[in-house]
Amino acid sequence: MRLDKFLKVSRVIKRRTVANDVCTAGRVSVNGKTAKPSVKLKAGDVVSIVFGNGVVTFKVLAIEATVRKEDAASMYEIIEDTI
Secondary structure, three states, X not given: XXXXXXXXXXXXXXXXXXXXXXXXXXXXXXXXXXXXXXXEOOOOOEEEEEEOOEEEEEEEOOOOOOOOHHHHHHHEEEEEEOO
């Protein structure tokens, strides 16, 4: 699944266009490398996002095309949250 779509489906970022803009700005890295919105994610990847002065790092646990709002958090596990 594309990085920007995963961020939207997992509700880490509310809208896909915003996720796309954040990735294009170079504020997202996957496994330590700056990532474009089209990067293909797989289970086990580690994603870091810079939000203002903080960084959120999480591990991808599952890739699903659609999930209910209550189950979205089960797609990832937060490793570090410095916001």
